Amino acid sequence: MTIARLxxxxxxxxxxxxxxxxxxxxxxVLGRPAPPAGATAWLWNVLLxxxxxxxxxxxxxxxxxxxxxxxxxxxxxxxxxxxxxSLLLIVVCLLWRPIGGELFxxxxxxxxxLAVVQLAGIAVIARAVATIDPLELAGIRLSSxxxxxxxxxxYRVVRHPLYLGWLMATLGAAHMTGDRLAFxxxxxxxLFAAVPLEERSLARSFGDDYTRYQREVRWRxxxxxx
Numbered sequence: 481m482t483i484a485r486l487x488x489x490x491x492x493x494x495x496x497x498x499x500x501x502x503x504x505x506x507x508x509v510l511g512r513p514a515p516p517a518g519a520t521a522w523l524w525n526v527l528l529x530x531x532x533x534x535x536x537x538x539x540x541x542x543x544x545x546x547x548x549x550x551x552x553x554x555x556x557x558x559x560x561x562x563x564x565x566s567l568l569l570i571v572v573c574l575l576w577r578p579i580g581g582e583l584f585x586x587x588x589x590x591x592x593x594l595a596v597v598q599l600a601g602i603a604v605i606a607r608a609v610a611t612i613d614p615l616e617l618a619g620i621r622l623s624s625x626x627x628x629x630x631x632x633x634x635y636r637v638v639r640h641p642l643y644l645g646w647l648m649a650t651l652g653a654a655h656m657t658g659d660r661l662a663f664x665x666x667x668x669x670x671l672f673a674a675v676p677l678e679e680r681s682l683a684r685s686f687g688d689d690y691t692r693y694q695r696e697v698r699w700r701x702x703x704x705x706x
Contacts, residue, residue, distance in 0.1 A: 484556060491559040491566070492620045498566035505573040506650070510659040514580035517658075521577040526666055528575055532568040533670045537677075539564075562619035581658035591654040601648025607634055608642040629686045631693050638699045639679070643671045647701070675700050 538544055539561055548557050586594060609617070611630060634641035650664035679700075683690045700706055 484553065487556065488559045488620050491563045494566045495562050495617075495619065498569045501570055501573055505576075506660065506663065509573075509576075510663060511653075511655055511657055513582060513657070514578040514659070516581040517577065517579050521579050522662065524577045525579070525662060528572055529666050529670065532565075532572050533674070535561075535564050535568055536674070558616075559619035576659070576663075579658040579662045583656040583658065583661060585656075586654040594652050594654040597652035598649050601645045601650075601652060604634060604641055604645030604648065606645075608645060629682075629689055629693065631697075636697060638701055638703060639694070639697050640671075640675060640701050643675070643701045646671065671701065672706070 539548075548560065552560055634644075638644050647664075647668055650660070650667065653660050653664075679690075679694070683694075686693075
């Protein structure tokens with residue numbers, strides 16, 4: 481195995497590890513009781529997550545794309561992106577400052593109902609990414625030049641079902657601590673802010689097909705709301 485392929489496969493491993501760490505962190509660490517913190521913790525966490533979110537915008541800049549194209553072999557560009565995103569996600573989990581507090585802890589039928597919401601959110605996420613090659617997503621396989629616009633299934637309900645699933649999974653916790661709510665709200669704010677930028681990129685890529693799709697499917701993330 482060449483050094484380049486080793487770098488790519490290690491990047492895929494870091495990608496999977498970052499997802500596991502994030503899920504464990506949300507379920508276990510953010511669910512622990514903690515005394516309420518002040519505004520400083522909120523500000524720190526917003527800035528911390530902004531660091532993770534900013535890499536999307538940085539990699540989307542034409543000047544950065546040109547620099548990467550000149551400095552990094554084409555087959556490694558996606559892997560560099562994956563490495564960066566994965567490591568930054570782990571940094572968010574490690575450096576998060578506890579918000580503390582507890583909003584509610586539902587039991588009985590209410591807990592079951594919220595568990596259903598979370599499981600439905602996970603199912604929506606899985607369904608939304610079902611058409612994506614996992615090796616391509618992890619940066620192991622080069623992106624296909626024949627990527628098509630997804631307009632079927634859940635994409636007939638909202639234009640970004642992956643984001644809808646994320647909201648359901650993070651906001652549907654039966655035990656809602658201040659930290660779980662903070663993480664859910666901060667990530668939700670990023671998603672809502674990122675959608676217009678993402679859709680401009682999709683419109684440039686797919687032209688009239690995406691414009692037509694926007695007219696046919698009105699809701700971006702949440703049906704009847706946004």
